[in-house]
Amino acid sequence: MALKIFFCALILKLASSASDQFTYNGFKGVNLSLDGLAGITSDGLLRLTNYTMHGMGHAFYSVPLRFKRSQVDNVASFSTTFVFVISPEHPMLGSAGFTFVLSPSKDLTHSLSNYFLGLVNMTNNGNASNHILAVEFDTWYSPEAKDINSNHVGIDINSYISNQSAPAGFTSDDNGKFESLILLSGEPMQAWIEYDGINMQLNVTIAPLWTPKPKVPLLSSTINLSNIILDHMYVGFTAAEGTSYSYHYILGWSFKMDVRAPELNLSSLPPLPKTSTSFEKNQKILSLWLPLVLSVLGLIIAAGATTVLVVRKKKxxxxxxxxxxxxxxxxxxxxxxxxxxxxxxxxxxxxxxxxxxxxxxxxxxxxxxxxxxxxxxxxxxxxxxxxxxxxxxxxxxxxxxxxxxxxxxxxxxxxxxxxxMPNGSLDGFLFSNGEKLLDWSMRYQIIKGVASGLQYLHEGWDTVVIHRDIKASNVLLDSDMNGRLGDFGLARLYDHGAAPQTTNVIGTLGFLAPELARVCKVTTSSDVFAFGAFLLEVVCGRRAIEPNKQEMEQVLVDWVFVNWKMGTIYETKDLLLGEDYVLEELDLVLKLGLLCSHPLPSARPSMRQVTQTLNGDSPLPPLTELNSCIISPVSVLIGK
CATH class of the missing domain: 3.30.200.20 (Phosphorylase Kinase; domain 1)
Structure with missing residues (x-):
């Protein structure tokens, strides 16, 4: 019996040791845990996303790895390297990006796409209970994520907002100069991520394929991971799409605990598939024309004028x-x-x-x-x-x-x-931390102007125009500081009296009416809901969604709703207003914002009623129906 127990323990120890490292020079026959858009191609590429917009994919090593030897130990050292390619639909436009991630669970299907990167969702973003460490390779600029640009690498802890980030690139060992890299260039690049458990140092390095690992890391951060990383964690990748799509590929991957990950055999990595992206088409054209140009170099002077015309025409x-x-x-x-x-x-x-x-x-x-x-x-x-x-x-x-x-x-x-519009967008004034002041009289005038413009869209033209993206950043200010509703890229037109058709639910979180999650039909009433959230933006001087605030304050409409229920609604006003405001107008706009953002479409006023109320031509409708709500207006949509 003792001998049997010994051999069982030995087998378990060997299995555990074997699972502490792996090397994949391609993924043919590899048993990974995949979900969403992720899959393995016939050539052995790990493809995290495909041509599906607003989607996401996850790929994890199938078993968890042990990162702590005991509950009191620090996180052990670990190292990984992988080769990746991001091939966009259009060379000038990124999508979202991908991450290398350590997670206590390989089931991240509850997360969101777009700038959430398939890591977290609206309700758990920033929660310490996530126990997530990720390194993001982001090709989309998102103000919500506080991104530095649309081409960066960042370290994320329990959140899609990076603790530290830097523009993509590397420091050359030859001359010490920083060389920029375009993540969505369609070119293969190699990444190295290393954590020193003794010095608690996390380093992230990237470089073009076949370039030796640079000595200077792109990111270097001292992080105590003891409270973030659990005893056992899954390692893998997440990727997400936005309003356009990109193919995110992993060509090879190695990982090892305690010491440096094994080098990849770069010559054995699978080839990239032939795609029809604009970038690759341009590459193909270049590869066809370059030899021809070289072969007729002697005629280039004579053909110079013609060449200029051809290039100009193509440009x-x-x-x-x-x-x-x-x-x-x-x-x-x-x-x-x-x-x-x-x-x-x-x-x-x-x-x-x-x-x-x-x-x-x-x-x-x-x-x-x-x-x-x-x-x-x-x-x-x-x-x-x-x-x-x-x-x-x-x-x-x-x-x-x-x-x-x-x-x-x-x-x-x-x-x-x-x-x-010479004065830019309204959000540039509201969220400037006091650098651009906007007094109450100007705010109230802008509110009335936008209401008038929206009423015209709904009722005053040949067809009904539903804007679908009403928010402060889409209200522009002309030379006289008049508010102008702009950005009609999402607008939809319907004949008066016609039933709206089913469409994709797109827009901005915090402004989406809760019924859109069920019926996917935009209406003038869904525009009114967004206008209500816009009113609260203007009065409160804060964005519709602020993930870094306490949970009850993250969603603006919910926060004002709770304060109204408690009788403290005036405490939600923008502190920059000081005492320079008309209380009756402030009270009117706050309550009108809640009424417009009512969870029931039938309880919301029309824009004609809103305009009449703001101009003093009709009284504010009673808020009795809102007072009976069991749930707050926005929570229906985001699942809180």
Missing amino acids: FSELHDDWELEFESNRFHYEQLYKATRGFKDEYLLGVGGFGKVYRGVLPASKMEVAVKRVSHESKQGLREFVAEIVSLGKLRHRNLVQLLGYCRRKGELLLVYEY
Whole structure:
């Protein structure tokens, strides 16, 4: 019996030792735990995502590893290296990104996509009970995540918000200079992540494939992981998609406890699949033309003028289809917009949002100032209807709407041209920490203006226009500080009296009406819900969702709702207002915001009623129905 127990213990010890390390030069036949979009290709690539937008994928080593020898021990040293490739749908537009993660569970299906990176969700973000350590490779700029840019590496602890981050790149061992890397270039790169359990030092390093590991890490952070890492943890990867998609591939991966992970055999890694992304098409064109150019080098002087014309034509190329002839008068030439923005230089960048980048420009001929938004279209299907709606929206005329002047279409992207608003967006004033002051009279005037513009969209035009993304960042301020509702990239048009059609639920968390989770049909009432959250943004001077606050204060609508129930609603006002406000107007806007954000669509007022109330033409409807709510207005949607 004693001998039997000895051999059983020996087998368990050997099994445990074997599971402390692994090396995969490709993933053919490898038993990983996969879910979501993750899968292993026939060539042996670990593919974390595919062409599905707003999706996510997870891939974990199938058994947990032991990171502590006992409950009182510090976390043991560990090291991993892997080769990755991010291949985007469009070379100028990222998606979300991927992470290397240590997690107590390999089931992260409750997490969210987009900037949540498949790590956490709205309710558990930042919770110490998550016990998650991740290194993110992020290709999307998200203000909610406090990202530094759209091309960075970060260290995340229990949250999608990085404790430390840096632009992607490496320090050359040859000259000591920092070399930038574009994560979504479609080129393979190698990453090294190492934790020294004795000195509690976490280092993250990246470099192009075949480049030896740089001596200077990209990120180096002293972190005591004892309260974060449990005795046993799963190791693996998460990835997420946003409004466009990227393929996230892992070509090879090794991991080892206590010492440095084994080197990968780079020559044995599986090849990347042939894809039809714009980036790879450009690579193919270059590979075909470069030998030809070299072969006719002797004729290049004679052909110089022709070459310039060809390059110029390609540089300013556009897509034209026959059905666009009826919209020709609403179309801008790409060359116009390129020159207006000086080639879309960063110094002309006005802002970055979830659906594209916006640049300031001056049209060469008219000298008119414009704002140019570059967005990727989600699919070829419905493009004609989308352009038709954009052109229709250009016919809107109201003093509180930003004028949509026209569009331009290129391969993989649309460019929308708007009036330029010199004072920027309203959120730049509300959330500037006092650097830009906005007194109560100006806020109230902006609120009334936006309400008037939204009423016009719902009732005052030939068709019903549902905006779908009402928030402070989409309210722009003209030279006279008048509020103008802008960004109609998500808007939908319906005939008066027609039933709205089912659509994808897209927009911004904190502004999405709870019924959208059930019926997926946007209505004027769902716009009213978002307008209610917008009113509270303006009065309270804080964003609709703030994950870093205490749980009961994270969702703005919920927080104001709770304070109203307790009789302390005035305590939610923006402290920067001081005592310079009209109490009756403040009271009106706070309560109107709650009424508009009522969980029941039938209890919300129309925008006509809202405008009349704000102008003093009708009294505020009673809040008796809101008082009977058992749940707070937003919790229905986000599952709190």
